[in-house]
Amino acid sequence: MPQNFFFTSESVTEGHPDKMCDVISDTILDACLAEDPTSRVASETAIKTGLILLAGEITTNAKPNFHKLVREAVIEIGYDHSDKGFDGNTCGIMHALETQSPDISQGVTAGEGMHKEQGAGDQGMMFGYAINETPELMPATIWWSHRLTEALSAARRDERLPFLRPDGKSQVTIEYIDGKPARIDAVVISSQHSDSVSNDDLRSGIMTEVIRKTLPAEMLDENTTYHINPTGRFVIGGPMGDAGLTGRKIIVDTYGGHGAHGGGAFSGKDPSKVDRSAAYMTRYIAKNVVAAGYADRCLVQVAYAIGVADPLNVFVDTYGTGKASDETIASAVREIFPLKPADLISHLKLLRPVFRPTAAHGHFGRTGGGFTWENTDMVDALKNVIG
Secondary structure, three states, X not given: OOOOEEEXXXXXXXXXXHHHHHHHHHHHHHHHHHHOOOOEEEEEEEEEOOEEEEEEEEEOOOOOOHHHXXXXXXXXXXXXXXXXXXXXXXXXXXXXXXXXXXXXXXXXXXXXXOOOOOOEOOOEEEEEEEEOOOOOOOOHHHXXXXXXXXXXXXXXXXXXXXXXXXXXXXXXXXXXXXXXXXXXXXXXXXXXXXXXXXXXXXXXXXXXXXXXXXXXXXXXXXXXXXXXXXXXXXXXXXXXXXXXXXXXXXXXXXXXXXXXXXXXXXXOEOOOOHHHHHHHHHHHHHHXXXXXXXXXXXXXXXXXXXXOOOOOEEEEEOOOOOOOOHHHHHHHHHHHXXXXXXXXXXXXXXXXXXXXXXXXXXXXXXXXXXXXXXXXXXXXXXXXXXX
């Protein structure tokens, strides 16, 4: 039955230290794939004041200049001078990069392991989710949280709010009535800023240029609460204020706490890692199920064993909103969607350098040629099978 409740999701900007690490890791991945689409990449990044550490396993014929790529990524994010607390021009860079373990490689490379087909790059379960709360079939709380951090970054980059710095967060709480988003109850934005701006100017600028220009006016009312830089000061930010690690914002990256999460991070992983590629496929499946009108909400789970091509299971939950049974939909999914690693990688065109744009503002609900998992081109196929 529909319920009345409040739900909150958050987003972070590309200058948040964890997101900086995601951007760096995906920058390295894209550089490898651009030269060698068969690259095996597990790129991890750690960051703190004045220092970046690259670690992981990379097997590739590409020869990227890692230090140059990292510096360019940090500068593009906006950390280009020491007065911001971090400088991509002068920071130290260390790396501990090795090649992929041959024990893993033989399970992922077709014809080399115990199975002839390309197997999954790891064991685990992956979830995809879609809901008809927004045209993009994303939960409204995470959708609007991402739009706020995008607006925050845009206002900084085009200098409408020149006192902003790259690190920032947003949070949106929505009141649901009868299970549907009715109003925005609370908005939180925290942004790193220069030492010279007053709290009044900062809050006024963010309210005018970010919140009012981003959130739908019909969702805001006199009871909506706003918290803008609620500590009163956020000059020390980015890696100087907090250490960062790749893969530490998995809920920001996905559905903001809606649906479910298998625990695997995305950034820095080539598509042989089903943590990433199968999570994209399950989003693709769930979105097509909702777009086809078979459910208002849909959660899809798949699970894999390392080195094995066929998924161990396919689970579908439409939360009682299904126009066909969950079992019928799951059967159709198995029939028409490619779920073996090699097949889903090919179907979604994942052997391309398309991953850096995913590292900030969410992996789902986005547009552009790289976001193939957002296509709804399987609607007719679902209707042909389910009827």
